[in-house]
Amino acid sequence: MLAQASMPAIEIHGLSHWYGEGALKKQVLFDIDLSVARGEVVFLMGPSGCGKTTILTLLGALRSVQKGEVRVDGVELFGAGEKQVVACRRKIGFIFQNHNLHRSLTALENVRMGLEAQGKRLAVDADARCLAMLAIVGLADHAHKRQDKLSGGQRQRVAIARALIADPKIVLADEPTAALDSTTGYEVIALIRRLARERGMSVLMVTHDNRILSLADRIVEMEDGQLISAQTPASHIGRSPAPADNSLNTGEVTIS
16 A cells, blocks of 8 residues: 555656557657656646647546556556456546536536446435535535536536546546636636645646646646656746757657
8 A cells, every 4th residue: 555655646658649540640649758646736738739638538548548658546557458447537537628517417416427427326415515516616506507507617617526526536637727717717726736735636737827837736848749848837937838849859758
């Protein structure tokens, strides 16, 4: 148990990935090395199409690993069987850019799905826990509203509550503040950071939101399917995007 606690929550070594087949096959990730410690909050940044979301989907076992080592909470995903994949997904809280709420369910019911996905019998206080989480994200008065009665920002907050309700070991977030105003976005990510500290929860977040950069422990930048740099927030804020540098396009950059 002690050995597992000392291991990174996320470990990636030599990860490469391709889309398409035959003449249309295109490489989108090049020999990625990345680790995220337990309780660490890491922001992944870079231009659209550089491979950030692909990394999240591979870590979340939503896509099969083609080449390289990908370990999530000590479980190797390369060549993993269905039982391992399901067990891995149950350790992760997902926050998608487009919230992915079920249209026919209320906010409360959508959040409860985060507990039901664990494959366990719901505790008698399940609804109370869900209501408390909705209150934390500022939606106490909207628990019984369906998706079409919620604004875009409110829907995203429901999605965040759903991701956090089961106390996941790892949170994978894809642009979670995209639909939120600056104040709400900062408050929600500050909440995620606090939970990471209190519960040893690790967070890997794709973002373009400069308003929340101070909440990261580390900022990792990508370009053209490769990791090109890693900084603390203080060294990143106010800095212009790094120019393309052919000396970095060797696939040999290690950021951990």
